[in-house]
Amino acid sequence: MERIARIVTRRAIPPGEVHVGDDAAVLSPLVGRTIISTDAAVWGVHLDAHLFPLEDLGFKAVAAAVSDLAAMGAYARGVVVAVGSPPGTDLEELHRGIADAAAATGCPVVGGDLTRSRDVFVAVTVIGDCPGGNPVLRRGAREGDVLVVTGALGRAAAGLRRRREGAPLADELVVAHRRPWPRLREGRAARDAGVHAMMDLSDGLGLDLHRLADASGVGFELDDVPVARGATPDEAIAGGEDYELLIATGDLARLQMIFDDRGLAAPIVIGRVVADHDRRRWRGREFVRRGYQHQL
Amino acid sequence: MERIARIVTRRAIPPGEVHVGDDAAVLSPLVGRTIISTDAAVWGVHLDAHLFPLEDLGFKAVAAAVSDLAAMGAYARGVVVAVGSPPGTDLEELHRGIADAAAATGCPVVGGDLTRSRDVFVAVTVIGDCPGGNPVLRRGAREGDVLVVTGALGRAAAGLRRRREGAPLADELVVAHRRPWPRLREGRAARDAGVHAMMDLSDGLGLDLHRLADASGVGFELDDVPVARGATPDEAIAGGEDYELLIATGDLARLQMIFDDRGLAAPIVIGRVVADHDRRRWRGREFVRRGYQHQL
Numbered sequence: 001m002e003r004i005a006r007i008v009t010r011r012a013i014p015p016g017e018v019h020v021g022d023d024a025a026v027l028s029p030l031v032g033r034t035i036i037s038t039d040a041a042v043w044g045v046h047l048d049a050h051l052f053p054l055e056d057l058g059f060k061a062v063a064a065a066v067s068d069l070a071a072m073g074a075y076a077r078g079v080v081v082a083v084g085s086p087p088g089t090d091l092e093e094l095h096r097g098i099a100d101a102a103a104a105t106g107c108p109v110v111g112g113d114l115t116r117s118r119d120v121f122v123a124v125t126v127i128g129d130c131p132g133g134n135p136v137l138r139r140g141a142r143e144g145d146v147l148v149v150t151g152a153l154g155r156a157a158a159g160l161r162r163r164r165e166g167a168p169l170a171d172e173l174v175v176a177h178r179r180p181w182p183r184l185r186e187g188r189a190a191r192d193a194g195v196h197a198m199m200d201l202s203d204g205l206g207l208d209l210h211r212l213a214d215a216s217g218v219g220f221e222l223d224d225v226p227v228a229r230g231a232t233p234d235e236a237i238a239g240g241e242d243y244e245l246l247i248a249t250g251d252l253a254r255l256q257m258i259f260d261d262r263g264l265a266a267p268i269v270i271g272r273v274v275a276d277h278d279r280r281r282w283r284g285r286e287f288v289r290r291g292y293q294h295q296l
Numbered sequence: 297m298e299r300i301a302r303i304v305t306r307r308a309i310p311p312g313e314v315h316v317g318d319d320a321a322v323l324s325p326l327v328g329r330t331i332i333s334t335d336a337a338v339w340g341v342h343l344d345a346h347l348f349p350l351e352d353l354g355f356k357a358v359a360a361a362v363s364d365l366a367a368m369g370a371y372a373r374g375v376v377v378a379v380g381s382p383p384g385t386d387l388e389e390l391h392r393g394i395a396d397a398a399a400a401t402g403c404p405v406v407g408g409d410l411t412r413s414r415d416v417f418v419a420v421t422v423i424g425d426c427p428g429g430n431p432v433l434r435r436g437a438r439e440g441d442v443l444v445v446t447g448a449l450g451r452a453a454a455g456l457r458r459r460r461e462g463a464p465l466a467d468e469l470v471v472a473h474r475r476p477w478p479r480l481r482e483g484r485a486a487r488d489a490g491v492h493a494m495m496d497l498s499d500g501l502g503l504d505l506h507r508l509a510d511a512s513g514v515g516f517e518l519d520d521v522p523v524a525r526g527a528t529p530d531e532a533i534a535g536g537e538d539y540e541l542l543i544a545t546g547d548l549a550r551l552q553m554i555f556d557d558r559g560l561a562a563p564i565v566i567g568r569v570v571a572d573h574d575r576r577r578w579r580g581r582e583f584v585r586r587g588y589q590h591q592l
Contacts, residue, residue, distance in 0.1 A: 016329065021511070022433050023367035023495050024333035024424075030326060033312065036406065037320035038421055040378035042413045071319035082336035082378075082419040110332065113419075117338045123378040123409075123419030125334055128320075137318050199319050215317070 001114070007095045008081075008102065008109035017110075025110035027078050030129035037068035043120035051163050054090055054120070056178040058097030061122035064202060066105045067182035067243040071200040072135035073191025074128035076107035076184060081124050084117030094122070105182055133191060141197035141216035141248035143275040148255065148267035150186045150245045153205060154231025157239025162230075173230050180243045186264055187245055193258045195249040204240035205270075207291030210280065212246060219279035222271040222287055238290045248273055297410065303391045304377075304398065304405035313406075321406035323374050326425035333364035339416035347459050350386055350416070352474040354393030357418035360498060362401045363478035363539040367496040368431035369487025370424035372403035372480060377420050380413030390418070401478055429487060437493035437512035437544035439571040444551065444563035446482045446541045449501060450527025453535025458526075469526050476539045485558050486543050489551040493544040500536035501566075503587030506576065508542060515575035518567040518583055534586045544569055 005020045013019050018026040041061035043049050062079060069076050081098055085091060091114070102109045107126060141147075159167075159177030167174050183200070190198055197216055201208050205225060213220055227236040247267065249255045259267055280287045301316040309315050314322040337357035339345050358375060365372050377394055381387060387410070398405045403422060437443075455463075455473030463470050479496070486494055493512055497504050501521060509516055523532040543563065545551045555563055576583045 018431075018433060022435075023364040024331045024370070024422075024431075026368070026431050026433075027330040027332065029328055030330055032325055034323040034326055034330070034373075034423065035320045036323065036374065036376055036421075036423060038376040038378045038407055038419070039409050040380055040411045040413075040417075040419060042380055042411055045412050068319040072322070074320070077330075078332065080332055080334040080421055082334045082421075084336055084338055084415070084417055084419075111334055113335050115336045115338055116341050117336075117415045117417060119380070119413045119415050119417075121336075121380055121413060121415075121417060121419075123334070123336060123380075123417075123421075125332075125376055125378075125419075125421035126320075127330065127332060127423060135314075135320075135322050137314060137322075139318070 004091055004095050007092060008099045010099060010103060011108055019110040020112060027110060030077060031131040032129055035069055035072050035074040035128040035130060035135055036125065037065055038123065038125040039065040040121055040123040052178055054093045055097035057120065058094045058122055059101040059179055061124045062098050062101035063180045063182050065124040065126040066107055067200045067202065069126050069128040070182045070184045070187035071198055071245060073187045073198065074130050074135055076105055076126055076128045078110040079107050079124060079126045080111040081109060081122060082113040084115045084119065084121045086118055089120055105184060136191050136195055136198040138197055138199045138212050138215035141212060141218050141273045142250065143218065143273055145196055145248040145250050145273040146252045146269055147220060147271045147273060148247050148249065148269050149226065150183050150267055151265060152226040152228035153242050153244060154236030154239050155228040156180060156241035157235035158231035180241060182243055183245045185262065189258045189262050189264055190245065190247050190255060193255040194251065195247050195255060197248040199246050201242050201244050201246055202240060204238045204291035206237040207289060208246060210289045213280065217277055219274045219276045220271055221274055222282040224270055226268045240291055300387055300391050303388060304395045306395060306399060307404055315406040316408060323406060326373060327427040328425055331365055331368050331370040331424040331426060331431055332421065333361055334419065334421040335361040336417055336419040348474055350389045351393035353416065354390045354418055355397040355475055357420045358394050358397035359476045359478050361420040361422040362403055363496045363498065365422050365424040366478045366480045366483035367494055367541060369483045369494065370426050370431055372401055372422055372424045374406040375403050375420060375422045376407040377405060377418060378409040380411045380415065380417045382414055385416055401480060432487050432491055432494040434493055434495045434508050434511035437508060437514050437569045438546065439514060439569055441492055441544040441546050441569040442548045442565055443516060443567045443569060444543050444545065444565050445522065446479050446563055447561060448522040448524035449538050449540060450532030450535050451524040452476060452537035453531035454527035476537060478539055479541045481558065482541055482560055485554045485560055486541065486551060489554045490547065491543050491545040491551060495542050497538050497540050497542055498536060500534045500587035502533040503585060504542060506585045509576065513573055515570045515572045516567055517570055518578040520566055522564045536587055
């Protein structure tokens with residue numbers, strides 16, 4: 001238990017804070033509203049246990065949860081992790097992946113729980129805040145908004161396919177599957193640019209674009225789906241787990257300027273929002289609802 | 297999914313807050329430091345699946361997590377719940393238990409995640425705050441402090457024993473096992489009384505008293521262990537899951553006065569803190585470290 005605490009606690013604990021070891025963790029005051037999200041990942045469901053090391057389960061679970069903060073334009077302030085595992089599980093390996101993701105996202109692991117179970121599962125909760133403004137919700141997209149994504153799609157699904165075909169763990173697309181990168185900086189830049197709606201593409205554009213439209217009560221005209229190099233169009237639409245951000249903005253120039261100013265890759269325009277809730281078109285055809293299902 | 301959201305969302309959502317349905321939940325600003333804790337409960341490990349309904353797993357998981365806030369003297373502000381389950385699980389029943397505990401503790405369910413797994417597991421994260429002061433940690437007990445608990449011990453373990461012997465679910469001690477009651481009000485009263493150290497008795501006095509002493513670098517002289525009616529002395533010491541609070545205070549009169557003033561049951565004196573870290577005595581004998589292990 002103490003060895004695991006040492007693995008996940010890599011940074012000095014700020015004065016007045018308490019992380020692992022008491023009944024609960026104590027964090028410095030957050031600024032403004034509190035943002036919180038929880039995500040569970042199960043070994044063999046969310047990650048193929050025959051193709052990937054256990055470390056990756058920990059990394060992916062934390063990254064997926066942090067991505068939910070990115071999708072609000074929030075700052076990540078802390079993560080707590082509840083782990084279930086059968087006897088004999090290499091908990092140190094699992095927690096190295098958790099710690100790697102926490103370090104990569106600048107979000108300290110402040111607490112945890114270990115329990116026995118048949119499955120290995122990692123339930124991650126992240127908290128964050130939104131200094132200087134409100135979080136960006138899914139529900140704010142308006143007629144005439146431009147739809148953009150923060151990067152080309154399909155990398156994670158292509159990486160899984162390549163791994164199944166025998167590609168090494170270090171393959172660039174396989175890494176995109178194993179070690180997804182939450183778009184925290186892009187999310188904050190989008191919030192600062194006053195975008196109207198935002199979410200992360202965890203289940204694929206083919207599901208998530210519909211969800212954003214549903215939440216906002218609007219439709220869309222999708223012109224182009226940017227397909228990552230090495231991925232298929234189908235992987236780009238329905239693959240999921242890319243964790244790029246989907247954004248609806250009424251001021252594309254401002255968004256581009258702030259992204260550019262912060263050294264972020266230019267947002268990619270994919271279409272626009274229309275008023276008719278039932279209009280869901282891709283290059284003039286119906287854009288069918290489909291996306292990632294948690295199956296191997 | 298929407299039916300489950302309706303089950304857990306019983307209260308009106310305050311303006312500016314977002315609970316279930318977006319990438320993350322949004323809560324009103326917390327006051328002062330943020331308190332956060334996570335706990336996982338597994339069906340068949342933390343609760344005997346042959347003796348108790350699934351509802352109770354949800355209730356216990358939330359209650360155990362909220363109890364960690366009670367142990368800091370905090371207010372509970374929100375809970376998020378990640379649930380894993382195999383196909384065919386009655387998720388509505390499970391979430392009724394979650395909602396019951398949330399209602400009983402005044403802590404709204406603000407977010408969740410559902411996933412597939414072999415085990416049924418419930419990973420609960422609670423957040424809270426401590427207006428007007430600091431949380432009470434385990435590490436502050438000092439020589440000469442009086443040790444008290446908030447109630448007689450052994451009820452949960454006795455309830456499990458009675459259930460195994462055929463007692464009905466409505467039996468008072470069985471209810472103590474199924475539906476533990478986090479001592480939020482007692483915890484806040486203790487914090488307001490300026491106590492030096494506090495924790496909840498989740499694993500039994502036989503383990504937890506040692507943990508408090510370890511964290512504070514002190515020893516203790518235990519005079520008396522209050523055994524609940526219907527429980528055995530062994531259940532009171534090593535049974536666990538009572539979720540009464542263990543408190544070290546330098547001003548017993550003040551603690552008693554505040555408890556009395558707020559209509560709380562009088563704290564029960566069990567012993568006192570001594571400077572010698574190695575001195576762990578119960579009625580003149582060594583107080584052996586033993587407590588609840590998560591086994592059926």
